Amino acid sequence: MFSDMHPSIARVALPVPLDKQFDYLIPAHCQPVIGGRVSVPFGRQTLIGIVTELGHNSEMSPDVLKPIRSVLDERPVWSASLFRLFTWCSQYYQYPLGDTLSNALPAALRKGKAADFATLREWCLTSAGRDKLMQGLGRAVQQAKVLRLLENGTQSHQTLLDEDISRQVLNTLEEKGWIEAIDRKPDCQPWPELLEDEDEKPQLNMEQSVAIATINSQHEFGCYLLEGVTGSGKTEVYLNLIAPMLKQGKQALVLVPEIGLTPQTIQRFRSRFMVPVVVMHSGLNETERLNAWLSARDGHAGVIIGTRSALFTPFADLGIIIVDEEHDASYKQQDSLRYHARDVAVMRASYEQIPIVLGSATPALETLQNALSGKYHHLTLTQRAGDAVPTTNRVLDIKGLYLEGGLSAPLIAEMRKHLQAGNQVLLFLNRRGYAPVLMCHECGWVAHCQRCDARYTYHQITQELRCHHCGSQRPVFPQCHDCGSTQMATVGVGTEQLETQLAQIFPQYRTIRIDRDSTRKKGTLESALNAVHRGEYHILIGTQMLAKGHHFPRVTLVGLLDVDSALYSHDFRASERLAQLFIQVAGRAGRASQPGEVVLQTHHPEHSLLQALLKKDYRHFAMSALHERKLALLPPFSYLTLFKAESNQAELGEDFLRQVKQTLEIHPLFDHATCSVLGPSPAPMAKRAGKYRWQLLMQTMSRPIMQKLLMSAKPVIQRLPLAGKVRWSLDVEPHDLS
Ligand code: ADP
Ligand code: ZN
Ligand code: ZN
Numbered sequence: 001m002f003s004d005m006h007p008s009i010a011r012v013a014l015p016v017p018l019d020k021q022f023d024y025l026i027p028a029h030c031q032p033v034i035g036g037r038v039s040v041p042f043g044r045q046t047l048i049g050i051v052t053e054l055g056h057n058s059e060m061s062p063d064v065l066k067p068i069r070s071v072l073d074e075r076p077v078w079s080a081s082l083f084r085l086f087t088w089c090s091q092y093y094q095y096p097l098g099d100t101l102s103n104a105l106p107a108a109l110r111k112g113k114a115a116d117f118a119t120l121r122e123w124c125l126t127s128a129g130r131d132k133l134m135q136g137l138g139r140a141v142q143q144a145k146v147l148r149l150l151e152n153g154t155q156s157h158q159t160l161l162d163e164d165i166s167r168q169v170l171n172t173l174e175e176k177g178w179i180e181a182i183d184r185k186p187d188c189q190p191w192p193e194l195l196e197d198e199d200e201k202p203q204l205n206m207e208q209s210v211a212i213a214t215i216n217s218q219h220e221f222g223c224y225l226l227e228g229v230t231g232s233g234k235t236e237v238y239l240n241l242i243a244p245m246l247k248q249g250k251q252a253l254v255l256v257p258e259i260g261l262t263p264q265t266i267q268r269f270r271s272r273f274m275v276p277v278v279v280m281h282s283g284l285n286e287t288e289r290l291n292a293w294l295s296a297r298d299g300h301a302g303v304i305i306g307t308r309s310a311l312f313t314p315f316a317d318l319g320i321i322i323v324d325e326e327h328d329a330s331y332k333q334q335d336s337l338r339y340h341a342r343d344v345a346v347m348r349a350s351y352e353q354i355p356i357v358l359g360s361a362t363p364a365l366e367t368l369q370n371a372l373s374g375k376y377h378h379l380t381l382t383q384r385a386g387d388a389v390p391t392t393n394r395v396l397d398i399k400g401l402y403l404e405g406g407l408s409a410p411l412i413a414e415m416r417k418h419l420q421a422g423n424q425v426l427l428f429l430n431r432r433g434y435a436p437v438l439m440c441h442e443c444g445w446v447a448h449c450q451r452c453d454a455r456y457t458y459h460q461i462t463q464e465l466r467c468h469h470c471g472s473q474r475p476v477f478p479q480c481h482d483c484g485s486t487q488m489a490t491v492g493v494g495t496e497q498l499e500t501q502l503a504q505i506f507p508q509y510r511t512i513r514i515d516r517d518s519t520r521k522k523g524t525l526e527s528a529l530n531a532v533h534r535g536e537y538h539i540l541i542g543t544q545m546l547a548k549g550h551h552f553p554r555v556t557l558v559g560l561l562d563v564d565s566a567l568y569s570h571d572f573r574a575s576e577r578l579a580q581l582f583i584q585v586a587g588r589a590g591r592a593s594q595p596g597e598v599v600l601q602t603h604h605p606e607h608s609l610l611q612a613l614l615k616k617d618y619r620h621f622a623m624s625a626l627h628e629r630k631l632a633l634l635p636p637f638s639y640l641t642l643f644k645a646e647s648n649q650a651e652l653g654e655d656f657l658r659q660v661k662q663t664l665e666i667h668p669l670f671d672h673a674t675c676s677v678l679g680p681s682p683a684p685m686a687k688r689a690g691k692y693r694w695q696l697l698m699q700t701m702s703r704p705i706m707q708k709l710l711m712s713a714k715p716v717i718q719r720l721p722l723a724g725k726v727r728w729s730l731d732v733e734p735h736d737l738s
Contacts, residue, residue: 011053015102023058025067035076104312108290121157129178188300211379225371226359228381230587250319257328275302280310308341326358332735362580366636391596397605405501406493423556433457435490440480453687470689509538642734643696647726653694656722674701
């Protein structure tokens with residue numbers, strides 16, 4: 001309630017897992033604002049929360065209320081529309097508001113730091129250092145490296161750390177007087193007159209022009225699906241949509257998948273626009289993240305490119321949102337606030353009354369359905385831009401064929417052809433390690449993770465067994481645990497083994513493996529990709545890390561080695577993902593006027609999904625998949641909520657979920673004609689990291705009903721006797737059913 005009088009009570013959302021807010025007294029010297037941070041006592045701790053209301057009334061008696069300790073912000077950290085978005089998120093995804101708000105803040109603000117630009121340290125060469133560089137440093141390799149890195153100008157402290165330089169080396173060099181630290185706040189200059197580099201712009205084709213004109217004519221909310229095959233010039237469309245926004249002084253938000261944030265992508269935006277293009281991803285340190293956040297909020301950044309969580313960045317004047325590769329699974333957060341960044345982005349655009357563009361070569365079935373039903377506008381790019389030609393796709397029946405490291409003889413022959421022509425080959429195998437199974441050759445015993453319902457993966461390089469689900473690892477068993485035999489054998493092929501085999505099959509060609517194991521260290525992925533671009537390697541082995549965002553102009557053959565498991569999965573989205581992967585991987589090849597070829601090894605060449613993909617295209621596949629979903633009443637034709645429970649004792653989770661089921665089914669809003677609850681059943685991985693896992697799936701035909709039902713049933717579920725004894729969670733519109 002607004003009042004002229006100094007409000008006496010503030011309602012505060014705190015980062016605690018409770019669906020409620022807390023009232024505090026406002027001391028006379030404090031002037032909290034709605035949407036600003038305050039620090040308050042909570043039990044024995046001091047917490048930082050966000051003020052959601054100011055007034056004079058509380059349900060609690062004033063003598064039990066405690067006073068606010070301090071006010072951290074003089075103005076709200078978010079705009080009213082963004083605050084409304086968080087409230088919506090909290091309700092839609094059934095996650096406490098206090099936690100939702102806290103999650104959306106950069107860590108520095110969450111910890112109570114001032115919402116002010118932090119100083120960043122940079123290093124530069126002194127003249128003594130420059131002299132030293134000329135003379136050479138002999139054996140001090142690290143020191144020489146620093147001097148060389150600084151030769152052409154200053155570098156940020158973080159960049160040097162990323163280059164594997166230790167703090168100690170920097171200190172030593174500083175003591176010697178060869179380098180100098182500069183601490184400064186980022187300079188936030190007004191945007192220049194000329195915002196765009198016209199020389200960088202290609203002549204647009206007809207489809208691109210139509211898409212741009214259509215979206216540019218929109219000055220309010222509108223959602224556009226931009227469906228365009230890989231290389232059809234979607235990014236060029238984004239750039240052309242952003243330019244006029246910048247000219248009006250408005251900013252742009254570009255969301256990209258986790259692995260799509262490549263240096264090439266960033267460079268493309270930076271070289272085109274003269275305004276600050278600021279990157280936001282999980283690799284930023286606290287200071288960098290705060291500065292990026294502030295540069296968007298205060299209007300210094302023209303473009304923010306970021307991964308999922310960049311969606312929650314405040315902007316001074318946001319003009320457009322772009323979600324690239326909108327189908328990508330990394331847009332769904334799998335824990336805490338289980339939001340889908342694409343869906344929330346659409347909501348944000350509608351609150352802010354601005355256009356949003358969802359781009360993909362392989363739209364998610366949900367998005368496609370929204371476009372087909374007219375909820376979203378549908379724009380297509382059917383031609384590959386420039387001189388690139390479509391790939392030819394082929395299925396290779398490997399039934400009964402001998403496989404060498406997972407490769408069939410016909411594929412090896414094909415590889416030889418491409419390699420001899422001086423081209424690169426990309427082999428796609430979505431399985432890390434040497435082999436997924438270690439088995440006793442005499443009795444068939446298999447090495448299992450003791451904490452999970454899963455087999456150990458054998459890693460030859462480190463001579464370890466590793467569980468890819470809980471991360472546990474142990475030395476390789478030399479002997480069978482069952483019969484004592486020493487004849488342990490591997491089954492199946494992972495990327496390590498493929499690499500070893502390729503060295504024997506093609507000793508004259510260099511192979512590089514790019515997966516999570518080989519690129520664990522910061523910067524190794526970039527240097528590997530650069531080496532590939534320079535042509536230092538002939539064969540690339542990759543997991544799904546390589547399926548997106550990267551362009552390999554010299555690759556003319558792509559081989560997919562093992563896709564059969566996705567054809568027969570318990571997850572109804574597996575076929576959609578395989579289709580998307582196939583199109584994405586195929587899009588890596590033949591971009592630069594060299595015709596590309598895609599070969600897919602399978603035991604099921606007749607499978608309808610593969611046929612639809614090969615003979616026709618993604619759209620054809622998607623239409624038949626949508627038809628199947630409709631018959632089965634699966635999303636987007638119904639709405640799911642997944643309840644999960646984990647516990648050390650096997651029965652607890654099941655019992656709890658049975659109570660949840662009952663709670664839902666007797667609820668007045670639960671209409672048995674349009675709502676159903678499946679389960680409880682063991683999760684597809686019934687045990688993980690020592691915990692037994694159960695799940696329950698609720699299906700409704702209407703989204704509002706699902707919402708209302710969850711809102712009103714959740715407090716009841718929270719009070720169930722077993723709710724405090726198991727670890728449970730609720731995933732609205734889940735993407736991962738495991
Ligand atoms: P996508 O984002 O759909 O994969 P890009 O926008 O990256 O496609 O375009 C692929 C390549 O074609 C890029 O090198 C880009 O510079 C170029 N390109 C895009 N549009 C055109 C055009 N109209 N004429 C010539 N080249 C273009
Ligand atoms: Zn045995
Ligand atoms: Zn495990």
